[in-house]
Amino acid sequence: MNPLLALAEAASSWQHSPISDDVDRAVRRALLDWFATTIPGCVEPPAILLARVLADSSQGNAICYIDGRRVSARQAALLNATASHIVEFDDIFKDGGYHPGSPTIAAALALAQDRGASRDQLHRAIIGGYEVGCRLSLAIQPSHYAFWHTTATVGVVGAAVAAALLLDCGADRVAHAIALATSFAGGHQENLQGAGMAKALHAGHAAEAGLLAGLAAAGGVTGSLDSLHAPAGFAAATSASTGNWQAALEGIGEWTPITGMTVKNHGCCGHIFPALDGLRLLRQRESISPDQIATITIEGYTATKRMCDRPVVGTAQEARFSAQYCLAADMILGGVRLGAFTPEAIAHPQIRALMPRIAVVEDEQLAVAYPRRRMARLLVSLKDGRDFVHLQQTRKGDPEDPLTDHELIAKYDELTSGLLIPEAAAMLCDQLLCGKTLPGELRLHRP
Known part of the structure; x- marks a missing residue:
């Protein structure tokens, strides 16, 4: 079976399946979580810098949440997805090492707003985009992650599928959207792990490029339907097989x-989560205070060591990827949320x-069990x-130990505090979890 055609068929089935x-419940929670991580990113660089440029x-009917403008679907997808990936709170498909929400929801919501789609159509597009993107990540991981940022690469495909579904494409056109998206994918590990602001733009580019692929496929543009599995295709070019x-x-x-x-549940790299959760449990059980600590050794899997062993940090971006900083901050500050990455906290x-x-x-042994x-x-x-x-053995927030709705709402309330007035935040939360209309404009308080 051609895997691209199988994935396209699975995605297109969500247009009409019960x-x-x-x-x-899952898609409604995903939307709420997307807004929870996007709103605080709307007042941070590089999102605000890109919006000014x-x-x-x-011009269009989609909403740029960074500055409130009505813009084209492609521009809204680019800017909102960038904002959603800044503060490191976006959702994870852990088995594939992939953040699907940032690019997929940004692209789907922008196109739905621009075209006046229904809430049901938006939900179905998001489900289908997650279906293909997450499954594709399973095919290429973990070797893909050695050089490529999965959210930047696979995210283009997830966004393309969501766009194609909103444009009422059948399985054949969805397949071409996937094929085209594989050629637009990009985003390497140096710009994930190194200095600079490019990481957040990875999600933004994925959303915009995926939208382009969906629009092109809907208009009749074709790609190779062997793009995923051919000897010179996407998987071979970006992974070990x-x-x-x-x-x-x-x-x-x-x-x-x-x-x-x-x-x-924490505003840092997910590879630090098991150490954070484990130290919390151990300190609570044994009543250990920070001043009692002589040494802590974290034994982790490969990505924990390669990406998060950062004994020296100078910026918020570096701190979010430092196991040393995050564990120390959690002990001293009582949490690793937005307040842990201010200049005062870092110093x-x-x-x-x-x-x-x-x-x-x-x-x-832990490395073998990953991802x-x-x-x-x-x-x-x-x-x-x-x-x-x-x-x-688990991380709080994973499917094995999920956040309850109450805990998710508490996360949303905390991350939007000071940016949305409480009444507006409550109305949006209720609309996302219970409503039947598309989310619309937001009036943010900007520092």
Whole structure:
């Protein structure tokens, strides 16, 4: 079976298939979580810088949440997806190492607003975009992640599928949208891990390029239908094989990925989460205070060591990818949310004093279990000579330990606090979780 055609067929089936209660709940939660992470990004660079550059270049019916303008669907997708990926709170499909919400929802919402689509059409497009993007990530991971940022690459395909579904494409046109999107995909690890602001633009570009692929396919533009699995196709070019399509297509038609998302509980790289959660549990159980800590060793999988072993940080972006900083900040500040990444927090003397006591090493057994299992083993030594070992096998927010609706709403309330007046925040929350109309304009308080 051609995997591209199988994925296109699965996506197009969401245009008319019954939506079960659990899938309906999942897509509504995904939308609320997208706004929770997008709104705080709307007042941060690079989103505000990019919005200024493009301020006079586009008109349409889609909403740019950064500055409130009505713009074209492509520009809204670019800008809103960029904003949604800045503060590191966007959802995760953990088995594929992929953030589907930032590009997929940004593209779908922008096109739905621009074309006057219904809320039901928006939901179906998002479900289909998640279906294809998440399953594609299973085919190419974990080797894809060695050089490529999955959200930047696979995100183009997820956004393209969502756009094609909103444009009422059948399976054949959806297939060409996927094929075209594979040639638009880009975004390498240096711009994820290194200095600069490019990482957030990865999601923005994915949303805009995916929209272009969907529009082109709807207009009759074609691509190679062997684009995913051919010897010179997307999987071969960006991973160690031509794709693990058995993993990607397993259970297709029986379950859909949007029901298995991770909702982020911390505002940092997800590879730090198991260590954060494990240290919280250990400190609570043993009544350990920060001043008792002699050393902490985090034994993690490959990405924990490669991406998050950052003993020295100077910026918020570096801090969000530093296990040393995040564990120290959690102990001192009581959380790793937006307030942990202000200049004052990053310079906090107690956090700085704790960071040199924390080390990160790779554990071969934990590395083998990745990406399906994201674990960390903590070796904690206290100044009084006591030693503790704790294996954290899950992350709060993963499907195995999900955030409740109450916890998700609390996250949304916290991240939008000070940017939306409480009444407006409550109305939007209710509309996203219970409403039947498209979300519209928001009036943000800007620093």
